[in-house]
Amino acid sequence: MDSHAPASSKPPPDGSANYFDGMSSRRRAVTLRLADRLEILEDEQTLAAWAYADIRRADSPAGMLRVSCLTAPALARLEVRDAVLAGQLVSRCAGMDDDIPGRRGVAAIIGWSLAATVSIIAVVLFGLPLAADRLAPLVPAAFERRLGDVADAQVKKLFGAKVCDNAAGEKAFVKLVTAIRESAGLDTSVQSGVLSSSIPNAFALPGGKVYLFNGLLAKAENADEIAGVLAHELGHLKHRDSMRGLIHDGATSFLVGLLFGDITGSSVLIFGSRTLVTSSHSREAEHNADSFAIDVMHRLGRPAKPAGELLFRVTGKERDKGLTIISSHPLTEDRLARMSREDRPASRPPLLTSEEWRSLKSICETKI
C-alpha cells in the first residue's frame, strides 16, 4: 500500500473534509492539503494550517476521523470521511492519540493534589504549632468571639447537649463562677454554663466561654472541686489557649477541607471543636492553667487540692496506662501531687452553702 510511503516522496494528497472553526457552528466544506502542515482550504483560501504534531483525535462516530488541534480554538474540529485521506493524515500525526488537554489537565490536578497533600501534612506536623503560637495573640477579640460562637453551636450539636438552666442551680452556678471570675481578674465578658452531657469534662472556648459538662458535676463531691476546675478553664481563657488550639486544629481541618473541596466554615470547625473538648492543651499550657487555678483558689481562701482529686477520680492513675511518653498533657496524678504540694488550708468559708451546692448538683434536672 502506497499510503505508507513517506510523505516527502509523493506529491501531497488532497481531499475534502468538513471543518468547524470553533468560533461559529457553521460547517464548512473544505479541502485538505497535506503539506508541511495540514492546510485547511476553502475556495483556495487557507482557513487554517495545523502542525501535525498538534493534531489530536477527538471522539467520533464510526467511519469518520474527527480531529482537533492544540493550537486551534478548543472547539475547532475537522471531520474526514474518506478512509484513505484519513489514513494519510493519521500517518503524519505522531501525537494523534496522546493525552488530549482535558486529560492532561486532570493528570496535572492529581499531581498538584498529591503535592498539596504532602505539603499540607508537613505544615500540619511541623508548621502549625508554631504558626498557632504566633497567630493566637494577633487574632482580634471580635473575631475570636465570633469563632467562639460557631464553636459553641458545634459543641452543643456534637454532644447533643443543651445548657441546663434550672433556676436554683443556675443561681448557685452564677455565684460560684462570679467569685472565681472576680478573683481571676477577668471581666464580665466571660460566659459560662453547665451542659447536659454525661461526659465528665470542662472546657473553655475562644471568645470567653467556659462550659462544664453535667457528667463532671455528677462526680464532684464539693464546690471546691468544681471551683478549681473552672479556675483552670478560666486560666486557659486568660492565656487564650483555646484560640491557639482552634487555630491549630481549625487550620488543620481547614487545610484538609481545602484538599477535599469542603471549605464551609462550620464543618471545618467540627474537628476543632471536638478537639477543644476531648483533648487537652500542651503540657505547658496545662501547667500554666493549673498554676492559675492554684493561685485563684489561694486568693479565694479555698484549697486547691480538691480539683486534683476530682480529676483523679475521673481519669484514675494515668501512668499505669502507658501514656507517660506519648502523652502531650501532664498526668493527672502529677497534677494532683502538685496541687497537694501547693495546697493551703481553707481560710474562708465555702464558696457555696450546702443548700446551693445541692442545687448546683441538680442544675440539669427539670422541675415538674
Ligand SMILES: [Zn+2]
Ligand atoms: Zn486544661
